[in-house]
Amino acid sequence: MNHNPQYPQPNPPASYYGQPVYAYPAPPPPPHDQFRRLLAILIRAFIISCAIIGLVVLILWLIYRPQKMKISVPAASLRSFNLSAADSGGNRFLSFDLSANISFRNPNKRVGIYYDWIEAQAFYDGERFGWAGLPGFYQGRKETASAPAEFHGRSAVAIGDRGAEEFQTDNAAGVFPVDLWVFGRVRYKFGSAVTRRYLLRARCDLRLPLAKGGFNPADCDVSDL
Template structure:
């Protein structure tokens, strides 16, 4: 008569418990490694978290601002911006830089593309742009707004920079980030085209990354 060797339910329960225990150890080891990596990434980010660049408007000059009877604007504007990288350990690659001007929420020049450049730690660069608007459509109230500003003696011009940048830490370079810069220039308004409107007062700009 052959011997029948059957395991009791108690033995099966022990075997199942041992199997689950192995997976629990594996899960705990994986979780611990993941948390350690995330902590190190957070520590590096906390140490090297870059401060957004600082822009300021050095000067702005309006050489032409003519409105035709069809509500079309012709404009010529030259401006100089100062760009500063306040970071001590982080460089900045400016891959895309597009500049344009607006007045009362209406775009009055086409976008000018500035050449890309690299900005080192705590470095400052001057950027010049020549903006032109050729037969750009504006609202019928545009002429009234300009006339009202002329009577008050102040012309409020908004200059915008949109683009993409990358951070550089050592040999590591980040992905691209969008950024937007808004500058407001207040120019003494006497008359155009008898003389250009110009502003030499430096104004800080707001920057969003």
């Protein structure tokens, strides 16, 4: 026999449950975390963009395979070349009359070349004595163009006694070594796309007979940056 009578349990007071619990939203991340996240997104986008651009450039290069232009001097004439004696201040002057025909060859089958501006400079013994501007032009695929460069005048040169002795030696031999430099700005055309401007530099080592024939054509060392 069960001697423990069952009594109804009273309801606990409201204070028994304590304060009600609410689900608050998570606080926003600190400002520096947002900045780091944005910076990471920008860096990732930049890397992806560079990769896409690099891939496009590689594909274009594989399709077109651009080559540097070829520059040469097939003909040149040195009609006069005289170095004065040093004056009281030690200055010497070089009188010259030189003409050179500069040839530009585009060896590419699918690439055109814009020569936006071109100039030629003449040097003897490391001293520039002449300058000539050349007209700009567009050169199509597999085309060859030529431009005459004329150098006439009298120029002060910093040639000392040793350089003057070398000049006399060259004069006795009747052949003068002259460096002809070609400078310019060029752009390459791939279909309808045109590149930025590149610096063109070409060095042509000439051996010029004085006032007579026998000039040997010279190929130039070309670089475009």
